[in-house]
Every structure is written in C-alpha cells, then in structure tokens.
Amino acid sequence: MKLILTQPVSGLGTAGDVVEVKDGYARNFLLPRKVAMPWTKGGQKQVDAITRGREKRAVKTAEEASTAKARLQDAEITVSARAGQGGRLFGAVTPAEIADAIVAAGGPQVDKRKIEVPTPIRTVGDHPVQVRLHDDVSADVTVTVVAS
Incomplete structure (x- = not known):
C-alpha cells in the first residue's frame, strides 16, 4: 500500500515521504495512529505542504x-x-x-x-x-x- 507519512516513523521515513508498506502494517498501525495517510493524486500537494513545514522547523544547515x-x-x-x-x-x-x-x-x-x-x-x-x-x-x- 502506498502512503504519505505525516510524522516521522523510526526505520521508515520522515514526514512528507511517500512509502510503500504492507497492507496490514498500514491498516493496523500507521493509519489508526494518524502518522500516515493514503496516497492519492491530490496527495502530492499535501506532501509539498508537509515538506515546507518541516523545512521551517528543522535546523537549516x-x-x-x-x-x-x-x-x-x-x-x-x-x-x-x-x-x-x-x-x-x-x-x-x-x-x-x-x-x-x-x-x-x-x-x-x-x-x-x-x-x-x-x-x-x-x-x-x-x-x-x-x-x-x-x-x-x-x-x-x-x-x-x-x-x-
């Protein structure tokens, strides 16, 4: 299942990353905890917004x-x-x-x-x-x- 991470997940990626995970892991762990959302065509705009927000909060260099x-x-x-x-x-x-x-x-x-x-x-x-x-x-x- 293809997902967009909304928060960093240890061993998987950071917010804004598009990841491919098994259906059970997505359905039972990531989606109920709201650390990921299903990837859609309009999801790329959300990925860009998450990335911009992460860049503002992160230490720049x-x-x-x-x-x-x-x-x-x-x-x-x-x-x-x-x-x-x-x-x-x-x-x-x-x-x-x-x-x-x-x-x-x-x-x-x-x-x-x-x-x-x-x-x-x-x-x-x-x-x-x-x-x-x-x-x-x-x-x-x-x-x-x-x-x-």
Missing part, C-alpha cells in the same frame, strides 16, 4: 546542527519529577519534559518528536537519550532525573 550538538552535549539536563520510595517515579518522564529541560539548560529549541528515549524513564538517576538535530547529526545526551 549541518553546521548549525553541529554547533547545536556541541552546546547540547555540554549542557547539564536535569528533569525534576515526583518520586516515591526507592526512587521510582509516579509515571514516566516524557520527551516534552526533556525538550523543556533542554531549553531551560541553555540548549537549542528541540521538537519533542526528535527526542528518542530507548526505554521509558521511570526511575531517578542518569538516563541516555538521543536527540536528532538534522538528518546527519544526532546528539547523545544524558538526562539526570531528580526527585521533587
């Missing part, structure tokens, strides 16, 4: 992304969350909270969808996170979670 990467890796990112006995959090730390903490630490403005958390952050301590700044540039960052 690889040089800017590399300087942002250097600033991001030097910053100490700390997230405060409610925790119970033994350092276990009530809930989990979300990518939106991490994005806010990056800005508060003096880092660049990062879209929450560009933050990849390998495992849910549910305990106090240091956790590795990857931030995609550009197609070719990504920063590995350590997020420190403290109890509030």
Whole structure:
C-alpha cells in the first residue's frame, strides 16, 4: 500500500515521504495512529505542504546542527519529577519534559518528536537519550532525573 507519512516513523521515513508498506502494517498501525495517510493524486500537494513545514522547523544547515550538538552535549539536563520510595517515579518522564529541560539548560529549541528515549524513564538517576538535530547529526545526551 502506498502512503504519505505525516510524522516521522523510526526505520521508515520522515514526514512528507511517500512509502510503500504492507497492507496490514498500514491498516493496523500507521493509519489508526494518524502518522500516515493514503496516497492519492491530490496527495502530492499535501506532501509539498508537509515538506515546507518541516523545512521551517528543522535546523537549516549541518553546521548549525553541529554547533547545536556541541552546546547540547555540554549542557547539564536535569528533569525534576515526583518520586516515591526507592526512587521510582509516579509515571514516566516524557520527551516534552526533556525538550523543556533542554531549553531551560541553555540548549537549542528541540521538537519533542526528535527526542528518542530507548526505554521509558521511570526511575531517578542518569538516563541516555538521543536527540536528532538534522538528518546527519544526532546528539547523545544524558538526562539526570531528580526527585521533587
């Protein structure tokens, strides 16, 4: 089935890409989550609009992304969350909270969808996170979670 991605999907593509996937994957995963839409003849206009929007939000060049990467890796990112006995959090730390903490630490403005958390952050301590700044540039960052 031919689809247009409306959001980035790990391992498949970014917003605005036209991809060919199996029918079941499209029907059961991509379409219900609204991360893709069926490709139509008029869909090319939508692809162009998505691409223009992505270009406005993205870091424009690889040089800017590399300087942002250097600033991001030097910053100490700390997230405060409610925790119970033994350092276990009530809930989990979300990518939106991490994005806010990056800005508060003096880092660049990062879209929450560009933050990849390998495992849910549910305990106090240091956790590795990857931030995609550009197609070719990504920063590995350590997020420190403290109890509030």
